Amino acid sequence: MNEFEQWQQHRAFGAVDWASKKHSVIVVNEVGQVIEQFEIEHSALGWKKFREKLQPYGSIPFAIETSQGTAVEQLLEAGMMVYPLNPKSAQAYRERKAPSGAKDDWLDAWSFADALRVDGQGWKALQPEGPLIKELRLLCRDEVTLIEQRTAFIQQLRHALAEYYPAALEAFEDWTSVSAWMFLQRFATPDALAQAGKRQWLKFLHSRRLWGSDEGLRRMEIFAHASEFAGTPPTVKAKSLLALSLVQMLFAIEKQLALYRQQIEALFARHPDHDLFGSLPGAGPKIAPRLLSEIGDDRQRFGADPQALQCLAGSAPVTKRSGKRRKFCTFISAELVINTSVTPSTSLPIRAYRVVSGPSFTISIIARKIRVTPMPCAGWLTAGSKSSTKCGSTEPLTTLSSITAINFNTALGSFSSTSPNPSFFPLKTDRKSFGASVP
Numbered sequence: 001m002n003e004f005e006q007w008q009q010h011r012a013f014g015a016v017d018w019a020s021k022k023h024s025v026i027v028v029n030e031v032g033q034v035i036e037q038f039e040i041e042h043s044a045l046g047w048k049k050f051r052e053k054l055q056p057y058g059s060i061p062f063a064i065e066t067s068q069g070t071a072v073e074q075l076l077e078a079g080m081m082v083y084p085l086n087p088k089s090a091q092a093y094r095e096r097k098a099p100s101g102a103k104d105d106w107l108d109a110w111s112f113a114d115a116l117r118v119d120g121q122g123w124k125a126l127q128p129e130g131p132l133i134k135e136l137r138l139l140c141r142d143e144v145t146l147i148e149q150r151t152a153f154i155q156q157l158r159h160a161l162a163e164y165y166p167a168a169l170e171a172f173e174d175w176t177s178v179s180a181w182m183f184l185q186r187f188a189t190p191d192a193l194a195q196a197g198k199r200q201w202l203k204f205l206h207s208r209r210l211w212g213s214d215e216g217l218r219r220m221e222i223f224a225h226a227s228e229f230a231g232t233p234p235t236v237k238a239k240s241l242l243a244l245s246l247v248q249m250l251f252a253i254e255k256q257l258a259l260y261r262q263q264i265e266a267l268f269a270r271h272p273d274h275d276l277f278g279s280l281p282g283a284g285p286k287i288a289p290r291l292l293s294e295i296g297d298d299r300q301r302f303g304a305d306p307q308a309l310q311c312l313a314g315s316a317p318v319t320k321r322s323g324k325r326r327k328f329c330t331f332i333s334a335e336l337v338i339n340t341s342v343t344p345s346t347s348l349p350i351r352a353y354r355v356v357s358g359p360s361f362t363i364s365i366i367a368r369k370i371r372v373t374p375m376p377c378a379g380w381l382t383a384g385s386k387s388s389t390k391c392g393s394t395e396p397l398t399t400l401s402s403i404t405a406i407n408f409n410t411a412l413g414s415f416s417s418t419s420p421n422p423s424f425f426p427l428k429t430d431r432k433s434f435g436a437s438v439p
Contacts, residue, residue, distance in 0.1 A: 010061060011057055011060065012029055013029075013116045013120065014026065014028075014063070015062060016062060016064045017065070018069075019042070019105070021042050022040065023050075024106055024109045025039070026109040026113050027057065027060070028114055028117055054080070061125075065108075083124070084126055093111045132271060133293060136268065136293040146256060150254070150257070153246050154250070157250070160246070167222050171218075179210060189240050198223075201220060265285065267289070268292065273297055
């Protein structure tokens with residue numbers, strides 16, 4: 001009996017189109033006929049109804065367009081074999097059933113269930129994880145969310161200061177620094193700074209160890225002329241209140257980030273793979289726990305082929321070939337950037353990919369702050385851009401600033417059409433650039 005025949009031995013195949021309040025559930029039999037169709041509330045009673053409805057079928061395969069969350073946990077607790085769907089695959093399966101582009105919750109659930117019936121033998125079931133690795137992953141992801149929230153508050157603070165207090169922006173370049181926030185608490189407006197006088201300025205700079213060889217004198221000169229260029233009195237009154245409010249929120253987030261870091265380090269130290277991930281080059285105390293949490297501790301997850309891990313990390317190139325045109329792209333995961341060296345304030349890539357087109361080799365990093373650098377004679381696309389077949393023509397839709405795109409010259413045929421998956425190349429990032437070495 002081959003793999004497909006074994007798969008068809010299942011009595012039924014189900015799918016859930018999940019939402020925040022209600023979930024649409026459809027179950028089809030081995031020939032694709034809908035045998036169950038119902039809706040449940042996202043509540044204890046709703047999931048009790050789910051278990052009662054599916055009890056006659058036992059443990060059957062279930063497709064869902066996510067790999068985490070309460071819906072996935074409830075499916076696993078109900079004894080179902082959960083098969084997560086990639087959103088791009090889900091869209092393709094939906095369009096296979098409705099080429100017109102129609103969108104409906106029941107259509108989604110039905111197309112997912114039937115796709116699982118037909119193609120599911122090649123999918124990988126989601127395995128339950130231990131509580132330690134699950135908690136570590138959630139903590140790491142929530143920590144990144146808090147860091148992003150801190151960055152958003154800092155941007156709002158800088159914008160407010162630009163309107164009423166330009167001298168503060170000039171005096172402090174790093175607004176992730178607690179000292180800069182404390183300066184605003186102590187001298188909230190240009191008038192408050194002028195009234196405090198030089199003795200208080202010196203006292204603050206020395207107490208915060210901000211009196212460097214040249215920086216101290218530079219800041220004193222800025223403070224002395226702070227009131228000469230400032231906002232109007234109404235602007236100062238309004239924006240200083242906003243600035244102080246943002247500073248209070250930044251202190252609160254910073255306190256919580258310290259608690260998150262303590263908890264993450266404690267969990268990471270308890271895990272058996274602590275030494276393995278901690279020894280990775282460039283991993284460090286912040287990246288190592290994130291790598292462990294995303295890769296997991298299931299030794300069978302990737303099998304014996306390291307290319308499965310490459311696919312998760314996004315380092316296995318994807319071939320795009322049409323007629324005489326040939327292109328290889330590598331999509332870098334936002335959640336798993338292998339062998340990176342970054343700080344919490346660094347913008348991790350949301351999506352990046354490299355393209356080989358002739359002798360030109362381009363790497364582009366697309367992050368929340370984006371700068372696109374067009375390259376000559378390289379066909380490439382970026383997320384959020386209008387593309388063109390002209391050499392190096394790209395029109396960015398988002399122009400917020402950036403991690404820089406870097407070019408590399410490489411010999412033609414570095415990736416061959418017959419073997420488009422070279423061995424993994426190490427990646428390193430810093431605040432301003434992204435580099436890669438190609439073996």
